[in-house]
Amino acid sequence: MAQAEPDWQEMEPLGKLTCSSHACERDLHCFLRRRPRDKSYRNGRCVACDVDLIDWERIDKHDLGDASYTIRALEHELVRHAYWHKPLDDRALERAWKRGLVVLRQEAEKRIHTSVGPPRSEIFRDGTQTPTSGNVLYYAQHATATCCRRCIEAWHGIDRNRRLTGTEESYMVELVMLYVSRRLPELTADSGELPHPPR
Numbered sequence: 001m002a003q004a005e006p007d008w009q010e011m012e013p014l015g016k017l018t019c020s021s022h023a024c025e026r027d028l029h030c031f032l033r034r035r036p037r038d039k040s041y042r043n044g045r046c047v048a049c050d051v052d053l054i055d056w057e058r059i060d061k062h063d064l065g066d067a068s069y070t071i072r073a074l075e076h077e078l079v080r081h082a083y084w085h086k087p088l089d090d091r092a093l094e095r096a097w098k099r100g101l102v103v104l105r106q107e108a109e110k111r112i113h114t115s116v117g118p119p120r121s122e123i124f125r126d127g128t129q130t131p132t133s134g135n136v137l138y139y140a141q142h143a144t145a146t147c148c149r150r151c152i153e154a155w156h157g158i159d160r161n162r163r164l165t166g167t168e169e170s171y172m173v174e175l176v177m178l179y180v181s182r183r184l185p186e187l188t189a190d191s192g193e194l195p196h197p198p199r
């Protein structure tokens with residue numbers, strides 16, 4: 001890419017990032033409508049600078065063959081970008097290596113089903129159910145916008161008022177596991193020891 005990647009270190013002075021954070025001057029936006037009432041959480045354009053960057057029809061196909069586009073699109077949002085690039089904490093790293101890919105996938109299935117499977121009205125404080133550290137799956141959920149029903153509606157176009165289908169849950173599990181394999185390419189199917197001591 002011709003443009004310099006905004007790096008994570010540079011972003012930290014912005015303070016605590018939330019789903020409504022943006023840094024449009026660094027080309028990192030926010031597509032989540034704040035108080036939608038009866039509308040969708042999807043704002044389409046950036047809520048702050050109105051830039052129109054995302055091919056939503058393409059994202060709504062939920063096509064894993066096109067996941068690299070979906071990921072590139074997610075990275076236009078400040079909070080997602082941060083979770084794609086910031087270092088994983090030591091506890092999350094150790095935990096991932098102790099589990100291995102097979103167990104992590106089972107955990108991802110369970111987590112997607114219980115944390116975001118039900119309609120928003122049946123979730124206790126939707127938007128706060130996914131912690132921000134301690135487990136690579138949490139990072140993955142924030143990075144892929146599968147952390148709560150607001151982000152799922154904004155990014156994946158699924159009505160927050162109904163239960164996710166099995167197909168939708170499997171799609172999200174695959175996105176989460178894509179994140180895991182991108183961030184931890186050395187992770188194997190089985191459990192094992194950390195290849196290097198955590199930074």
Ligand SMILES: [Zn+2]
Nearest residue numbers: 024029046049
């Ligand atoms: Zn913007």
Ligand SMILES: [Zn+2]
Nearest residue numbers: 127147148151
């Ligand atoms: Zn969320």
